[in-house]
Amino acid sequence: MPRPSARCSSYPAGARLVHSRNTDLQFVTGSAAHQSVFLRDLRLSTAHSLVTQAGAPGFALPNETPTRYLQAVIDGLCELSLRDPLTGLANRRHFRTVLEREIDRMARSGEAALLLMLDIDHFKKINDTHGHIAGDIVLQSVARTLVGCVRPMDTLARYGGEEFAIVLPSCQAAYGTSIAERIREAVESTLIRVSPALDLNVSVSIGGAYALQWIRSTTQLWIERADNQLYQAKSAGRNRICIEEQPDSTVSAEEKSMLFGPMSLFLHPTQADPVAAAAADPMDPADGGR
Numbered sequence: 559m560p561r562p563s564a565r566c567s568s569y570p571a572g573a574r575l576v577h578s579r580n581t582d583l584q585f586v587t588g589s590a591a592h593q594s595v596f597l598r599d600l601r602l603s604t605a606h607s608l609v610t611q612a613g614a615p616g617f618a619l620p621n622e623t624p625t626r627y628l629q630a631v632i633d634g635l636c637e638l639s640l641r642d643p644l645t646g647l648a649n650r651r652h653f654r655t656v657l658e659r660e661i662d663r664m665a666r667s668g669e670a671a672l673l674l675m676l677d678i679d680h681f682k683k684i685n686d687t688h689g690h691i692a693g694d695i696v697l698q699s700v701a702r703t704l705v706g707c708v709r710p711m712d713t714l715a716r717y718g719g720e721e722f723a724i725v726l727p728s729c730q731a732a733y734g735t736s737i738a739e740r741i742r743e744a745v746e747s748t749l750i751r752v753s754p755a756l757d758l759n760v761s762v763s764i765g766g767a768y769a770l771q772w773i774r775s776t777t778q779l780w781i782e783r784a785d786n787q788l789y790q791a792k793s794a795g796r797n798r799i800c801i802e803e804q805p806d807s808t809v810s811a812e813e814k815s816m817l818f819g820p821m822s823l824f825l826h827p828t829q830a831d832p833v834a835a836a837a838a839d840p841m842d843p844a845d846g847g848r
């Protein structure tokens with residue numbers, strides 16, 4: 559059941575940003591109470607506190623001119639709006655934008671790209687047994703492990719509660735399974751220090767699907783295909799990977815040139831080069847109709 563959240567107009571002292579939405583920012587305070595700051599009530603001082611708390615790079619303050627200061631706060635807020643506050647990874651909104659860009663690239667270049675959806679196994683039990691704060695520490699630790707498994711060109715996001723997503727551009731089908739397996743093993747073998755008296759181990763189930771090459775699909779469909787595989791990994795017992803075989807979307811060289819060649823290929827000769835067409839057509843009125 560969602561916890562009630564009190565409304566306030568400024569940054570609650572010592573609070574931690576846990577969620578940013580289109581309408582409001584949600585904080586949890588030291589006493590674990592949830593509070594919201596509505597964006598329409600956002601004050602400059604609140605925005606500044608948020609940005610510095612998030613450790614925005616290059617945000618030096620006191621000697622800045624007002625314009626630079628404002629620009630730094632705005633830049634910091636833009637950066638914050640792309641990130642999940644708990645783990646610092648890309649948030650779901652940002653991830654979907656990246657996926658859209660990847661689909662566009664795949665449709666043009668025919669390169670392979672793999673989408674992995676990962677879900678921590680039996681996570682509810684961790685919350686129920688050790689408390690929500692322990693659950694948060696586990697989420698942060700898994701996020702760090704995942705960061706260590708991906709290349710700079712990959713995008714890693716916290717996709718939902720205990721669900722993560724990774725898009726791996728230029729990932730050939732021959733490597734997908736071993737990459738996913740390496741990630742699964744890295745999470746399984748990482749001991750998570752929740753408190754001096756408590757270390758935990760968790761596992762993840764992973765589902766994966768390749769982008770359709772040369773075909774402009776949708777983020778929705780790509781995510782659904784990877785999610786189906788994740789569901790199979792969960793049903794088969796968890797702590798395992800299931801990757802869909804790369805779909806065959808072979809397109810001949812001729813078809814590719816029809817899809818992405820110069821526009822003139824599609825045009826009637828008169829549209830592609832009206833002057834040359836007129837010269838070739840003795841009845842063309844543009845040429846005196848001779």
Ligand SMILES: Nc1nc2c(ncn2[C@@H]2O[C@H](COP(=O)(O)OP(=O)(O)OP(=O)(O)O)[C@@H](O)[C@H]2O)c(=O)[nH]1
Pocket residue numbers: 644677678679680681682683685689690691692693694697718719720792796
């Ligand atoms: N601590 C913490 N818990 C969260 C957060 N977001 C979601 N959760 C919890 O994650 C749990 C997800 O539980 P389920 O969807 O039942 O999944 P599960 O227990 O991992 O079971 P399987 O996925 O089937 O292995 C719920 O208890 C949520 O309350 C968060 O930000 N912090």
